[in-house]
Amino acid sequence: QVQLVESGGGLVLPGGSLRLSCAAPLSIFSSYNMQWLRRAPGKEREWVATLTDRGNTNYADSVKGRFTISKDNAKNTLYLEMNNLKPEDTAVYYCRAFRGIGDYWGQGTQVTVSS
Secondary structure, three states, rough: OOOOEEEEEEEOOOOOOOEEEEEEOOHHOOOOOOOOOOOOEOEEEEEEEEEOOOEEEEOOOOOOOOOOEEOOOOOEEEEEEOOOOOOOHHHHEEEEEEEEEEEEEOOOOEEEEOO
């Protein structure tokens, strides 16, 4: 059963911005570490960003300074704000919630950066 639902993907121009969303049940959102990962065509899945249940963040070097991971507790929603998008950011983006007792993934949302 898919418990995380990503949205907000689409086609954007290089240099543009996009905000991805990930909706999760409160039981997961409030107590799990959250991540964004991505898989580009023909490539391995790549970790993008983490937001721990304590509020700490970390980013892959390839997106540091351009992407921001955050969450809205009132909406049970995780966000990935993506700025200055590049063609190499083109990928299916996945939301992940995890801790010792569980590991849940969304179905992914496609981001295409192209002119």
